[in-house]
Amino acid sequence: MSDSRPPEGTDPAPHGGGSEAWFFCLRILGGRYAFEAPLVTEVVRLGPLTRLPAAPSFLPGVFTHRGEVLPVLDIGQLVGHVSIPIRPSTRAALVHCGPWKVAVVSESVEGLVAIPRRALEAPPAESTGVAEFLSAVGRDRHGPVAILDLPRVVETARARAVPAGSARA
C-alpha cells in the first residue's frame, strides 16, 4: 500500500544548514500545504476506513496499515470545516508527531519540496482558520506553499475534541 518515502540519505531538516529547506507537500482544500519532511514516514493509500462513533468531524475514522491501526486526521475539517473526500484512491501521509502517529489525509500528495530559505516568510498575523496553524509561508517554482506547524495541528485536534463523559451522544 506504500507509495513513497522521503528519500534516504538526504538531509531534509528545514532548519539545518544549506540554502534550501525541505518540506513534505500535500494538497489540502485546493492549496499547497507542507510540513517538516522528517515527520513523514511514508505515504499510503487509505484502506477501508472504520468510522468511529462520537468522533469529531476531523477524525473520520481509523484504518489498518501493516497490522497497525492508525487514526486518520482531516486537516481540512479541522481548519476549514470542509471535508477532504475519502475514496479508494485517497492518499495519506503517515506522520509521527511526538507520541502520536496519524495519517494525514490529502487531496493529493506532491512529495518533498525544497524551498530556498530566503523565500520563507513569517505567516500572516491572523489567528483564525488555517493561519492559526502556519509556521511560515514560502514559494518554490510551482508557487506558494503554506508551512503547517503539524505538532500544533495535532495538539489542537486533541484540545478541540470533546472529552468522553462531557457530552452525550
Add this chain to the structure above:
Amino acid sequence: MSETCEILLFQVGAGVFAARVHDAVRIGSVRDVPAEDLVVITALGTPFERTRGIVIAAGEDGREHTLVVDQALGVRSIPAADVRALPPLASECLASRAVAGYVELDGALTLLIDLRALVRERPGAAPTAPNQRAA
C-alpha cells in the same frame, strides 16, 4: 492454551459492532419492552428497524435496558489477545466511553463496544461519575 473471549456481533444501522457476551443479559424481541426501557439512539447511530434488542443491566440497581439493534449476528470465540485498544489519539478524541477497543474479524476491523457504557450515555440518562467506566 491461550485465553479466549466470547464476543457478540450485532448490527446497528449500517455498522457492525462487537461486544463482550457477558455484557448482555439476553437477546430478544423489543415488542413487549416498555418504551422507557428502550435505548434506540446511541453513539452507534439509529437502527433501521425496532424489532430486536440486546438486554443490558447497566445501572447500579440492576435495572435492565434494551438496546435496539437491527440484527444480532451471532457469537464468536476469539483469543483474548486479539482485543486491542484504539490508538491513543483516536480514543482521546471520542466523545463516548463506549468504544472499548477493536478486534479484527475476517480481515475487517470491528469496534468492541462496552454495552453498559453505551446505555449509560444514552440521551436523557443521568450523568455518571468519570470512574464508572466498565473495565
